[in-house]
Amino acid sequence: MSREDMVFTRSNTGIRGKYNEAMKILEYSIMMVEFFELEEFNNVIAAQLRLILCDTSKRGSKIIDNSLIRKIQPNPQLHQIKELVNLTVDGNSFVPDELFDYEKPRIPLSDWLNQVILSITLQNKKQDITIFDFIKHSANKSGGAHVDASLEEKAFIVDVHSKRVLCNIARGxxxxxxxNFRKKNVENLSYIIEKLNEKASE
Structure with a gap:
């Protein structure tokens, strides 16, 4: 008679290790986008943001929060956005380099994810795009983990504008x-240069 598969529980140390891995991947991916201008790495940023901030799993009819940040900090508090960006129909807008206001009080993760950061009216219908929308649609529909052949309206808006927003969400x-992203960025770039020099001298 065959037995059921055993289930192993990841230790707190193991969970923290995965959290740090995801953060490190984010750091390198932002470097690839901003320093090396490899925008394809926005897909990696989207996937890691989902993993850290808003990953879920389903058990029967119940949705379980599986985000890494809640495993590390049960009640994470993050910074509020600085200003709402209103997009015109042709997509012309100013997206601030810094999305978040670090002087305002922090807010719980669920409230943070539901902050509207872009708003656009298409054919008399207003679409408010939240941080959650940007992460989930980018990860689930536009290349982070899946690519959908067709996109509903909100997902399409995210697909068009995510390249200007995902790095800013990660920085926040x-x-x-x-x-300290600036310090980590210097360390990571130095590591890459060191490894390239090692390979070049072989």
Whole structure:
């Protein structure tokens, strides 16, 4: 008689290791987008943001929060957005370099994810795009983990504008959890240069 598969529980150390891995992948991916201008890495950013901030799993009819950040900090608090960006129909707009206001009080993760950061009216219908929308649609429909052949209206808007927003969302996350992105960026770039020099001298 065959037995059922065993289930193993990941230790707290193991969970923190996965959290740090995801953060490191985010750091390198932002470097690839902003420094090396490899915009394809926005797909990686979307996937890691989902994993860290809003990943879920389904057990029967119940949706389970599976985000890494809640496993590390049960009640994470993040920074509020600085201003809402209103897009014109042709997509012309100013997206601020810094989305978040670090002087305002922090808010719970669920409220943070539901902040509207872009708003656009198409054919008399207003679409408000939240941080959650940007992460989930980018990850689930536009190349982070899946690519959909057709996109509903909100997902299409995210697909068009996500390249200008995902890095800023990640930077806000780093600031909220006390991760010095500028310092890490220098360390990571130095590591790449060191490895390239090692390979070149072989």
């Amino acid at each position: 996350l780093f600031r909220a959890v006390g991760r």
